[in-house]
Amino acid sequence: MVGVPGRSKGCNTCRRRKKGCDLQRPACGQCLKAGIECEGYERKRIFVNVTNPARGTTVRAAAPAAAPATTPSTAITHSLSRAAYEEKMVDLFWDGYIPGAPVGGGPANPISRYSHADWALTVQDLYRTEPALRQTLLAISLGTVGRRDGQQWMVDDGLRFYCRA
Known part of the structure; x- marks a missing residue:
């Protein structure tokens, strides 16, 4: 137009x-x-939030803040939500990679039946402490889940994580 x-x-x-x-x-x-x-x-x-607010509430456009003051609780909440999101992506990847596999390991874990040298369990244990492995696993997770769900932004973010790993 x-x-x-x-x-x-x-x-x-x-x-x-x-x-x-x-x-x-x-x-x-x-x-x-x-x-x-x-x-x-x-x-x-540009991120556009499309969630519907609860009934009876009004939505106002927030004025852009120059530099919002970061309180400790806000910083903790942000880091927790990011960690939870990363955890969710990794869990979705493992669920797609080995369906029905409980996350966390154990003697009845199906991952150990399909894997030599328990590499998948080792990856699950080390990805929280090894930055390169974490970046790589997040890249694979975002790319796999994004391609499966048809979410191009996830595939793009996965590529960014892959380049940083």
Whole structure:
């Protein structure tokens, strides 16, 4: 639609310059002809919360805060929610990798029946203390779960974790 911001598929340079982009890749023809560097096609992601509020409450747009003061309880809550989210992703990965396998190990754990040298149990024990293993397992988990559920942002985040590992 004409005049609606954010609908253009053109490169970032052509969008900023308000020029018609020919969508060539890796650099568009407009940028090549003008002799300027094409900034590419990737857009910054914007999080939009789509959960419905409880009935009887009103939703207001929050004014952007310059630098929110971080209290210890807020920092703890954020780190706990992140840890819980990471734990959930890893559990979903193990559930997809070895369905029905209880997480945590033990003599009746199906992981030990399918695995030589108990590598899966070792990974489960070490991923909390070894940063590289944690990054790798999170990358695999996000990529696997994202591909299974059709969530491209999870696959992209998995790739970022993989590059950091």
